[in-house]
Amino acid sequence: MADTTQLTAEVPWSRLDHFLVACLGDLSRTRIQYLIKSGMVRIDGETVYKARESLSGGEQIQVGMPAPEKPAHLEPEDIPLDILYEDDQIIILNKPAGLVTHPGSGVRRGTLVNGLVGRYQHLSEQNNRLRPGIVHRLDKDTSGIMVIARTDAAHLHLARQFERREVQKTYLALVWGAPPKTGKVEANLVRDPHNRLAFKTSRSRGRPAVTIYRALEHFHGFTLLEVRPRTGRTHQIRVHLAYLGYPIFGDELYQGVRPPASIALELRDVAAHLRRALHRQALHAFSLAFTHPATKETTTFQAPLPDDFNAALDILRQEPCA
Numbered sequence: 001m002a003d004t005t006q007l008t009a010e011v012p013w014s015r016l017d018h019f020l021v022a023c024l025g026d027l028s029r030t031r032i033q034y035l036i037k038s039g040m041v042r043i044d045g046e047t048v049y050k051a052r053e054s055l056s057g058g059e060q061i062q063v064g065m066p067a068p069e070k071p072a073h074l075e076p077e078d079i080p081l082d083i084l085y086e087d088d089q090i091i092i093l094n095k096p097a098g099l100v101t102h103p104g105s106g107v108r109r110g111t112l113v114n115g116l117v118g119r120y121q122h123l124s125e126q127n128n129r130l131r132p133g134i135v136h137r138l139d140k141d142t143s144g145i146m147v148i149a150r151t152d153a154a155h156l157h158l159a160r161q162f163e164r165r166e167v168q169k170t171y172l173a174l175v176w177g178a179p180p181k182t183g184k185v186e187a188n189l190v191r192d193p194h195n196r197l198a199f200k201t202s203r204s205r206g207r208p209a210v211t212i213y214r215a216l217e218h219f220h221g222f223t224l225l226e227v228r229p230r231t232g233r234t235h236q237i238r239v240h241l242a243y244l245g246y247p248i249f250g251d252e253l254y255q256g257v258r259p260p261a262s263i264a265l266e267l268r269d270v271a272a273h274l275r276r277a278l279h280r281q282a283l284h285a286f287s288l289a290f291t292h293p294a295t296k297e298t299t300t301f302q303a304p305l306p307d308d309f310n311a312a313l314d315i316l317r318q319e320p321c322a
Contacts, residue, residue, distance in 0.1 A: 144284045186208070
């Protein structure tokens with residue numbers, strides 16, 4: 001095949017398309033699945049057509065690559081970064097709300113990646129040229145902990161852990177209402193046909209998603225939750241909590257700005273006070289636990305709550321209970 005990229009599956013992968021996404025960050029999963037279905041991918045010389053093809057490790061994989069797009073330039077910028085830990089393999093940082101993770105959709109400057117390349121000379125190149133070091137992402141208005149890969153080996157090691165759901169992720173969310181003390185949501189997620197920026201649950205279509213939560217602190221009309229997503233779908237926590245009837249406070253996309261119909265009218269003043277303190281969805285990535293790519297030891301990192309989230313909690317703690 002012309003313009004062929006040669007890859008080696010050093011370790012087992014449950015799905016061919018997941019392996020290719022980790023190695024070929026220039027291409028979306030949709031594009032990779034199209035290449036597979038089009039017969040543009042070979043394993044040990046044999047053409048394969050199934051994205052779900054498993055890899056046992058050691059296979060030689062050839063991918064027929066599409067014509068390259070016009071090169072994009074990634075501008076290094078002096079953006080303050082809250083670095084919690086770093087070594088020669090990984091960087092752990094606390095992303096502020098309002099900061100886009102990487103360039104895309106018309107955004108070329110002012111992203112976390114721009115700040116990373118402005119600070120570090122060497123980052124993993126396993127993802128595409130506009131996403132060096134990026135193994136996972138957080139929504140723009142979600143704050144919290146992220147792990148960045150400094151080497152290609154670290155990137156692949158971390159990507160495999162995310163793909164196998166071995167990374168333990170814990171979030172803190174302030175939601176409307178009073179959910180049960182503990183709960184579990186199992187609901188598929190699909191793109192909302194009426195709003196391409198949003199997702200919705202579906203009984204028969206979409207990708208499986210599982211979220212577990214427990215209540216940490218109850219307030220009048222609100223609850224602070226600890227949330228552990230077992231899968232890593234886009235907007236998963238936000239969609240699942242809204243699906244349960246407990247939307248995240250301040251989440252404009254998923255009904256979290258105005259009080260739900262079941263919430264007392266007197267909470268409208270409290271909500272207005274909260275919105276003055278917290279101008280985004282009240283969701284924070286609190287901790288990550290994973291196997292370090294170099295030491296192979298389980299490591300856990302935490303990102304403290306930002307000032308705006310703490311200010312909102314202080315307001316609620318001063319309110320009388322119902």
